[in-house]
Amino acid sequence: MGNRPPITFDVIARDGEARAGILTTRRGLIETPVFMPVGTAGTVKGTRFEALEDELDARIILGNTYHLWLRPGDDVIRACGGLHQFMGWQRPLLTDSGGFQVWSLGALRKIKEEGTEFRSHLDGSLKFLSPEVSMEVQAALGSDIVMAFDECAAGEAPVEEVRRSMELTARWAQRSRTRFDSLQAAASDSGRTEATDAISGAQALFGIVQGGAHLDLRRESLCRTREIGFEGYAIGGLSVGEPKDVMWKVVSDIAPELPAEQPRYLMGVGTPEDLVEAVSRGVDMFDCVLPTRNGRTGQAFTSRGKVNVKNAQWALDRRPLDESCACSVCKRHSRAYLRHLYMSGEILASVLLTHHNLAFFLDTMRCVRQSIRSGDFTKFRREFTERLNANGPENVLSIT
């Protein structure tokens, strides 16, 4: 490995604030802007890894630290050679810190300076997650990109509470950095072999900007996060129920101010339309459960808006989900057949809809990258949005 940095990032084209780049990791190249399918429990639900690699060509997927820590446990994953080996996925992985999941537990958790105490959603046992524990678990998982342990303020929280939360996130970011660095140093000092290499020693750490809807707090958080110094920067605490205009106000203000030479990641966002909008504000990386979750509930994202396969109007419809989609589901199956599968409770309905949705998200990002490189992003963005909205407001993509 020598002294090669865990990741490098090169911006190769710009169009306004939009950037096309190459994120290089030891497990492969990632062209940005990129959408990362979410693999919560070590699986992108309803999808085989062959499909993710060969047909969908997903370059990076997410793992959830909270879920994997509770089950099967970081000891099991470490003993199985790290998360890549355990899952059978050799391309890059990003793991979140668990901060958002424990925060989402609401009444089941207690946040203190030291960390967060909570009851496991699996068996009710008392657990404690801190910046140090999160870094140790993510080192055991061996992900290529590790996220700092943060706290997310409730959307409707008073400004003083959001400030307190943002300041706690800043202190936790420093503790994450310190523990992460000592783990990386220990791994590289131990004369690692190929086997231990997969576990730790060449990871990158991303910091997270918090501050709710308050631009002054967001800017302060940005400043404090930059001061600590990370290999990439994320905007967290959005898409948690706040109005869309609040999200865009924060993204427009903060994304262009994140270090230009490093990747920028908007966490947990969003619909295809949201991705394109965020790219126009300078964001490079995204993750969201929408394509997989909505696939399981019978909803397809298409270039002309969303299609609810349950609707009786598709019962005899022999057209594919999306006539402009080149995925294997659209090549082979009709809306009528997909509706039949869904109405019959067949597992294949979830599998096929998830596959198409992921194909649509990943293809959209491919078109986004191409248009930035050719200087046509503005035109692409306009046409993409017009097409989505062509069937009227009831067919507009939206979070449901």
Ligand SMILES: [Zn+2]
């Ligand atoms: Zn398709």
